[in-house]
Amino acid sequence: MTKGRGPFGLVLRRCLGLATLPTLLATLLAWWLAPRSEGEPLAAAAAAEPWVALPLLCAAAICTLATAGFWPMFAQGRPGADMVRRLHPRRLQGGGRAIAAALVAQALLTTAVLLPLLPAIGAPAKANAQVTATADRDVLLPGDGSVGELAFTVPAGRTYRAVTIRPLAGAPADGLVPTRLHLHGDDGALSEHEIAVDDSLQVFQLRFAPRPLRHFRLVRNGGTVPLLFPPGSVTVQLDAAHPTWANALLLVLVLLLPSWLALGLGCLCGRAAALPTTATVVAALLFVATVGELGPAASALRRVLRGEWLLGESLFASLTGGGVLRTGLPLLLVGCAAMFVASRVQPWRRR
Amino acid sequence: MASAVTLRRLRTGLGLACAAGALTLQPPSLAPLATLATWLARPALMPFAWRAFDEARHHGSIDEQFARAQQVMRLLPTWSEGYLVFAVGFLTARHDPAASADERTDDAWRRLQLALAWLEAARVDAGRREESLLQSLAMLPVAALASEPGLAERLRPHGGAAGMADRYLAQLEARFPAAALREQRTFQLPGVAAALLGNGQRQAALLVLQQAIERSHDVRDRLLAEEWRQRLQEVAAHLAGEPQDLTAVFADRRLEALHPFLR
Numbered sequence: 001m002t003k004g005r006g007p008f009g010l011v012l013r014r015c016l017g018l019a020t021l022p023t024l025l026a027t028l029l030a031w032w033l034a035p036r037s038e039g040e041p042l043a044a045a046a047a048a049e050p051w052v053a054l055p056l057l058c059a060a061a062i063c064t065l066a067t068a069g070f071w072p073m074f075a076q077g078r079p080g081a082d083m084v085r086r087l088h089p090r091r092l093q094g095g096g097r098a099i100a101a102a103l104v105a106q107a108l109l110t111t112a113v114l115l116p117l118l119p120a121i122g123a124p125a126k127a128n129a130q131v132t133a134t135a136d137r138d139v140l141l142p143g144d145g146s147v148g149e150l151a152f153t154v155p156a157g158r159t160y161r162a163v164t165i166r167p168l169a170g171a172p173a174d175g176l177v178p179t180r181l182h183l184h185g186d187d188g189a190l191s192e193h194e195i196a197v198d199d200s201l202q203v204f205q206l207r208f209a210p211r212p213l214r215h216f217r218l219v220r221n222g223g224t225v226p227l228l229f230p231p232g233s234v235t236v237q238l239d240a241a242h243p244t245w246a247n248a249l250l251l252v253l254v255l256l257l258p259s260w261l262a263l264g265l266g267c268l269c270g271r272a273a274a275l276p277t278t279a280t281v282v283a284a285l286l287f288v289a290t291v292g293e294l295g296p297a298a299s300a301l302r303r304v305l306r307g308e309w310l311l312g313e314s315l316f317a318s319l320t321g322g323g324v325l326r327t328g329l330p331l332l333l334v335g336c337a338a339m340f341v342a343s344r345v346q347p348w349r350r351r
Numbered sequence: 352m353a354s355a356v357t358l359r360r361l362r363t364g365l366g367l368a369c370a371a372g373a374l375t376l377q378p379p380s381l382a383p384l385a386t387l388a389t390w391l392a393r394p395a396l397m398p399f400a401w402r403a404f405d406e407a408r409h410h411g412s413i414d415e416q417f418a419r420a421q422q423v424m425r426l427l428p429t430w431s432e433g434y435l436v437f438a439v440g441f442l443t444a445r446h447d448p449a450a451s452a453d454e455r456t457d458d459a460w461r462r463l464q465l466a467l468a469w470l471e472a473a474r475v476d477a478g479r480r481e482e483s484l485l486q487s488l489a490m491l492p493v494a495a496l497a498s499e500p501g502l503a504e505r506l507r508p509h510g511g512a513a514g515m516a517d518r519y520l521a522q523l524e525a526r527f528p529a530a531a532l533r534e535q536r537t538f539q540l541p542g543v544a545a546a547l548l549g550n551g552q553r554q555a556a557l558l559v560l561q562q563a564i565e566r567s568h569d570v571r572d573r574l575l576a577e578e579w580r581q582r583l584q585e586v587a588a589h590l591a592g593e594p595q596d597l598t599a600v601f602a603d604r605r606l607e608a609l610h611p612f613l614r
Contacts, residue, residue: 035418035421044411044412044414044415044417044418044419046407046411046412046415047407047415047418047419047421047422049403050399050403050422166409191448191449193448193449194448195445195448196445197445201408201409202444202445203412203413203444203445204445204447204448205447205448205449206448206449207449232409232410291399302406302410302411306410306411306412306415
């Protein structure tokens, strides 16, 4: 077969040809509609998420649906299927390379969208890594003062520079007096500043000189408001900033997961179903995995817009906590399983 | 045949001229179309907007929460109280513990300006709901000051929190006259006078007090009106240089804002 005329080259050209203009128009629309500060700054690039998601979703939808509609082996009874079967006698009959081409096309388009759009809507120029601190034992500071402090642990061997807390507040034990907290490390106070909490979900960041850390304590210094620290309410910022473009490239990889799932299951579906069914399956899966937030795509986009480094957590923490890997791995595995089954199943032929 | 064609052309020309005249006299507005689009899109978008706002409360910054709240309110513009709920939440959010007093004041001032601008923008096409928005606008400077006392200096050139609130209440009273509203403003005027005194505007403060004394005649509870008028007259006389016994004034918490200027 002529170079560039195989499944990969054909599908790549088809996807780019169909998706480039709509994605460009969606990008311009997003740039135009996204809320931007006028005069007084309102540093809330993450609130522009729906508009930034628009061109990304546009590129993903067109690339996946164009692939399902273009490559004949994604559905039964498509013109050219017999010829493709003769030219590609392998198990997936070019389906794997077609999917790879669709993903490459989507990656190229989303990269081209994100790199100029992120600075244009005011996303932070640097992405800061952060990890979630785990409570050693208690997570509740009662308002009566029976527990004086809570201890937390963070991964060792890294340098940290701030602790952010966002506790839940209960009803005060006796008259409303904000609970005052101090931050202590292994060897004394980490920050000289005191915080006073009197309501739920108030966010405080206590900064200190960059230093290695393994344990720290939140010491109660009076007040009557009971405070609860559920998992994820205490995070620690690492002393490491990464460029946003690198974070955007990581995001591009994460955004491929919904498409991979949709095309993998679409490929399996195409072994027995006609194009309308396959297209519906692909579109529905893509919608659920992106807009419906089944998977890490939406949360990863928010984190990039908030200036959070996507690989902040360790591999283990990311797999066991709520990180990108934890939510992305099932999509990856289901897509792989669907492709494997599709490669083992003979296309169903109507008699 | 020729006359029928001429007549048809004449009718077409007249129709076009009338359409052009109508468009000139009453230019079409996109606002109703936008309202209809919002109304149609609301059921599909609201769950996502609420979820995004809730997510921002748990993981986002206070600025992001406010921006998300604005997105919710864009879909629900008729929920007048929502403006107040989100704006007060934005104003009273805690500050960075490491920030200096000046930085805290700057931040509180910035938030107040943003919140006021948001509600002012909502007033434009609020119709009858403007009453509730004006009430909310009157509350914002007071809430901001309660949350960040350092804001008092910044508010002073604008008449203080009470003065700013009074301007909105005056608009409210003019546009939606009601006895309860008139009384509310009457009882808030000493706060305006205190702000003026703090700004060194003694004569203006006396004028405001005089206005409060006159308005007290409209208070429906006669006993309360009489007592209130008496206290105000004592304050006004004291400020005018006449010796007065201010024991009752200092015992009255409603006049607490004036106490520092009477000692």
